[in-house]
Amino acid sequence: MTTRCELRRLGINNLYIPNVSPDGRTIAVQSEKSDSLIHLGGPRDRRIEPIELNVTAPRWSPDGSKIIGSIDTQTLTGPNAGIFVYSVADRRTEKVYHTGVRPQFLPGGRKIVFFEK
Numbered sequence: 001m002t003t004r005c006e007l008r009r010l011g012i013n014n015l016y017i018p019n020v021s022p023d024g025r026t027i028a029v030q031s032e033k034s035d036s037l038i039h040l041g042g043p044r045d046r047r048i049e050p051i052e053l054n055v056t057a058p059r060w061s062p063d064g065s066k067i068i069g070s071i072d073t074q075t076l077t078g079p080n081a082g083i084f085v086y087s088v089a090d091r092r093t094e095k096v097y098h099t100g101v102r103p104q105f106l107p108g109g110r111k112i113v114f115f116e117k
Contacts, residue, residue: 017057021064028058028067035069037088052093053086057102062109065089070101070114083114 015029015036027038035058037049055069067086083097096112097103103114 019057019059021060022062023064026064028060030056030058030069035067035086051086052091053084055084058086059104061105062107066105066109068096068103068105068112070103083112 015031017030019028021027025040027040029036029038034050035053035055037051039047039049051067053067053069055071058067058069060067065088067088068083069086070083071081081099082095083100083103084093085096086093097114100114100116103112105112
């Protein structure tokens with residue numbers, strides 16, 4: 001189990017909107033600092049992994065290889081707003097659409113659905 005002390009050591013005070021990976025071994029969470037992965041059952045010193053993604057309500061792809069989320073275009077405009085996909089293996093973030101909220105992958109994992117604002 002990850003403790004509050006472990007989170008605070010990384011500068012994370014609060015976690016929001018957890019989403020469990022399809023294999024049940026990792027949780028993607030939103031925090032006030034950045035998004036993070038919590039690896040369940042991993043070594044204690046590598047259990048929490050901050051990732052280069054800072055979106056609202058991160059969601060896993062069906063195969064667990066990607067995480068999708070949005071930055072609210074109503075509060076932030078320009079190149080930093082939109083829908084982003086994070087590749088877990090490559091540890092890279094890609095902007096896939098310039099507007100929209102609450103994105104998620106469709107069951108096949110090749111297409112996404114989201115609400116337009």
